[in-house]
Amino acid sequence: MIEVTGVSKRYAQTLVVDDVTLRIPAGGLTSIVGPNGAGKSTLLAMISRLAPMSAGSVTVGGLDITRSDSAELARHLSILRQDNHLPLRLTVKDVVAFGRYPHTRGRMTVQDGRHVEQAIRYLNLEGLAGRYLDELSGGQRQRAFVAMVLCQDTEYVLLDEPLNSLDMKNAVDIMKVLRRAADELGKTVVVVLHDINFASCYSDCIIGMRDGKVLCEGPPQALITPQTLKALYGLDVAIHDLDGQRICVHYT
Ligand SMILES: Nc1ncnc2c1ncn2[C@@H]1O[C@H](COP(=O)(O)OP(=O)(O)O)[C@@H](O)[C@H]1O
Ligand SMILES: [Mg+2]
Secondary structure (H helix, E strand, O other), X not given: OEEEEEEEEEEOOEEEEEEEEEXXXXXXXXXXXXXXXXXXXXXHHXXXXXXXXXXXXXXXXXXEOOOOOHHXXXXXXXXEOXXXXXXXXXXXXXXXXXXXXXXXXXXXXXXXXXHHHXXXXXXXXXXXXOOEHHHOOHXXXXXXXXXXXXXXXXXXXXXXXXXXXXXXXXXXXXXXXXXXXXXOOOOEEEEEOOOHHHHHHHOOEEEEEEOOEXXXXXXXXXXXXXXXXXXXXXXXXXXXXXXXXXXXXXXX
């Protein structure tokens, strides 16, 4: 479980995350949705200790993140940031192997090599393993980054907008991989998404944020309603039940 208790983040006089308390259960897939600037990335960055909290506390699988050392935390939790600044003159295989660093500290064993092969297969990257990142399409590169975080083989996997600039097929493929990681590998996946329908169809739980606060949380059936989406985005939407799933239509 990820326990976020009274967490705030202040930049100068502005509170960008405002006293957030959350319990994200272990196992399953939780999506975080909400408008731009809601504080989603800042919250994920604080949970993974990439940004210090102004107030509050976070535990990940019982580990108090401010008290654990970086190497220990990196063996429990991996994160794909919204803007990762990895050098593009790395091959897919190099970047995936980079995910093993918290385990290998630079010395790859045969078992680490197996993890790399597995992650490459999991994301269907076999044919691209020797290519440099700057020789890939945006979707292929994104798949390599997802392989990198899965290769870290942590129980908790956080991904900030992994579907950015992906076409429909690539986006579906990534969501299926994340779903499998939760269902087959027992991982706890937390993902920031903008597409409400992806959140609705693939999540066990959705958290809605606006203005630094959590406005709502719950399973898609409870959360995907015209009222909550109006509260989150200030937009009138229609919700349809389609084959047991809630689908949001926002074209007018
Ligand atoms: N380093 C920073 N300094 C000042 N303000 C920041 C910084 N990082 C983010 N913010 C502000 O915090 C708010 C929340 O940002 P962010 O967490 O990136 O939102 P989201 O991911 O939901 O779009 C925004 O208003 C943003 O401008
Ligand atoms: Mg963001």
